[in-house]
Amino acid sequence: MTTAQTFSIGALAARSGCKVPTIRYYEGIGLLPESPRTEGGHRQYGDEAVKRLVFVRRSRELGFTLQEVQSLLELSSDRARACAEVDAIASHHLSEVEHKIQSLTAMRDALSDLIEQCQRTTILECRVIDALSPVVATSEPSVRDAPLR
Amino acid sequence: MTTAQTFSIGALAARSGCKVPTIRYYEGIGLLPESPRTEGGHRQYGDEAVKRLVFVRRSRELGFTLQEVQSLLELSSDRARACAEVDAIASHHLSEVEHKIQSLTAMRDALSDLIEQCQRTTILECRVIDALSPVVATSEPSVRDAPLR
DNA sequence: CCTGAACCCTCTAGCAACTAGAGGTTCAAG
DNA sequence: CTTGAACCTCTAGTTGCTAGAGGGTTCAGG
Numbered sequence: 104m105t106t107a108q109t110f111s112i113g114a115l116a117a118r119s120g121c122k123v124p125t126i127r128y129y130e131g132i133g134l135l136p137e138s139p140r141t142e143g144g145h146r147q148y149g150d151e152a153v154k155r156l157v158f159v160r161r162s163r164e165l166g167f168t169l170q171e172v173q174s175l176l177e178l179s180s181d182r183a184r185a186c187a188e189v190d191a192i193a194s195h196h197l198s199e200v201e202h203k204i205q206s207l208t209a210m211r212d213a214l215s216d217l218i219e220q221c222q223r224t225t226i227l228e229c230r231v232i233d234a235l236s237p238v239v240a241t242s243e244p245s246v247r248d249a250p251l252r
Numbered sequence: 253m254t255t256a257q258t259f260s261i262g263a264l265a266a267r268s269g270c271k272v273p274t275i276r277y278y279e280g281i282g283l284l285p286e287s288p289r290t291e292g293g294h295r296q297y298g299d300e301a302v303k304r305l306v307f308v309r310r311s312r313e314l315g316f317t318l319q320e321v322q323s324l325l326e327l328s329s330d331r332a333r334a335c336a337e338v339d340a341i342a343s344h345h346l347s348e349v350e351h352k353i354q355s356l357t358a359m360r361d362a363l364s365d366l367i368e369q370c371q372r373t374t375i376l377e378c379r380v381i382d383a384l385s386p387v388v389a390t391s392e393p394s395v396r397d398a399p400l401r
Numbered sequence: 402c403c404t405g406a407a408c409c410c411t412c413t414a415g416c417a418a419c420t421a422g423a424g425g426t427t428c429a430a431g
Numbered sequence: 432c433t434t435g436a437a438c439c440t441c442t443a444g445t446t447g448c449t450a451g452a453g454g455g456t457t458c459a460g461g
Contacts, residue, residue: 229335
């Protein structure tokens, strides 16, 4: 007899690997459906909730935004549908991740260069501070044109 | 005669590469000192402000938090001080950056594996959805123990 | 001197994705 | 029945800005 078991939000948290407040938060923003309640108002869950929540957690671990997770969840429920949209979301996300890796790598290289050069003496000679400190034209607004943004 | 020139927040933005609201925000949180004002209440800046702001912008580009930037600014003003603290901040930040790179790289690898495996058919066979969807024990709370947090 | 455009002002609210806390209620074991 | 753990809601905080409303100032041209 595998009767449909229900369990509390704490148990769901333990089974899914999410924290209790996070689950409530997800429900609040509509990522999880509102659960049935006990008479006293406590949330009750079943195995479906665990599945959905683990799906969310894994997606989050891969760096998908909650918006993307929402879309993935919707798409995943329609099993006959073409998975091109899933692919599009994943590919787009992949390129964002790659972009982040690139800028972090650039940061890392710049930082380690700086740190290496620093001879651990005084601020006066610190390469780190040096590199951050700009040399400003003594008075006239000559740099006015630079369209930095 | 290089008289001390003053200029508006817009000009400071142009010279520093920061946006106007960002400058006001920095002032609001105490990262920049309150500037003098014109009679009408407009902020007035000089070259010092440009230096400080470019320092901030460069630090931000290297990924330092505003807290860290604050500390770096304070340290940098004391030119006789040992730069060990600067080094500590930078090194700590470097290790955080490296850590982020690692987790993003792991994400990237997992994602590109998934996407590669997906044969662009239907959701039913989509590897991406597969990988995200958990296989849950049919009823009993057997996984209860996992102390994930 | 006056007008009008371009700039400036403050204040509030919003984003992502939670986390923390206050203050109160329910559940389940003993 | 009592107790303490777990649950409830609600608000506010985090980071680093950005956007908007609703207004005031500045300054060059006429």
